[in-house]
Amino acid sequence: MPEHAASSIDRLSGLLIERVDVFAVRLPTKAAFAIAGGTVTSADSTTTRILVRVEAGDHAGWGEATPTPAWTYETAESIFTTIDRYLGPAIVGHPVWDLDGVARRFDTVINRGISIGAPLAKSAVDLALHDLVGRALGVSVGELWGQRRRDDIELGWIVSGDSPEAAIAAVAEGRDRGYRHFKVKVGMHRVADELAMVRAVRDQAPDGQLWIDGNQGFTLDGALSLARSLADVGVVAFEQPLPANDLAGLGRLRAASPVPIALDESLRHPSDLVAALRLDALDIAIAKVQRSGGLLLSRRLCQYAEDAGLGIMGSGLTDTELGFAASLHLFAAFGLDTAVDLNGRQFVESSYVAGDGVRVEQGVATVPDAPGLGVDVDETAVAELSFDLFA
Structure with a gap:
């Protein structure tokens, strides 16, 4: 040895x-x-x-x-x-x-x-x-696992507004900070208003990755109506449109939707992914560290999704610096090449951190290589x- x-x-x-x-x-x-x-x-x-x-x-x-x-x-x-x-x-x-x-x-x-x-x-x-x-x-978490396929991860900017004008302002703020990709929160207003908001984002960011997140806020008919209306906008995913436990409804929606269906809240545990796959309820699995009880189970879920041939996208829970770093290690381990929703820095100050924390430049985060998560706590x-x- x-x-x-x-x-x-x-x-x-x-x-x-x-x-x-x-x-x-x-x-x-x-x-x-x-x-x-x-x-x-x-x-x-x-x-x-x-x-x-x-x-x-x-x-x-x-x-x-x-x-x-x-x-x-x-x-x-x-x-x-x-x-x-x-x-x-x-x-x-x-x-x-x-x-x-x-x-x-x-x-x-x-x-x-x-x-x-x-x-x-x-x-x-x-x-x-x-x-x-x-x-x-x-060693860093990636070295501990023996698994890191990327050294940096592209981030998406969150648009959470109630009008096309609010969406345009949010995109402008994100672009000023170097972000190219955008995630729009939907399910809070009339479908017509949200359609206009998503289209406004696409007009302002014609070349970026664009996805929408319903956070369980839709009925089947409402989700399908929005998805069909967005067929020409280039939305890469409709995230969690229906309640988490409505896998049968999600299966029906996926069968009819021109937009790929991604599941977040439905996937609390790797076994939830098995159930969703059996009902053909998703195209994309969302990896989210806190939702799945930490890095151990999140790795299992991602590995199963990868082995099953599913797409994997990344998300967070408005995490501050420790959760941000943990998520980057997970997403880098599986080589995610799509933009991820790690939005904590957009909304919260990580005032407990010693030093600068994770390096982010022009909407791209560098995966920490210092020992552990790579974030020092004061x-x-x-x-x-x-x-x-x-x-």
């Missing part, structure tokens, strides 16, 4: 999880953001994030969760208590390298119901463990940003 390999194994073999600390922090917001389910951020305000620090020996790793009740059922309070009272205590004393064993322990304390069972909370701890193991070994800043969530 090579000497460096033996030393790496020695460094991890006796490294056990000693502490799992949870922090609720308030971060400044940059702009308003709404989806079909409701408001995600408000302009010039703050938003709550849950940060997790996992400690083992001389090493520590960090992860984050994005409470988004407008999108899924987990709140800041539920994420905090789930980690603090259930997930954290369940893994103290467990080997840090055994990520699969951690996932199994998670399911013994917060099991799956209709969904994966507290995926945002599980994801935050999963990210922290990937970060910790990478830092302990001195623990003093975390302490200053923290607040008592239950006061």
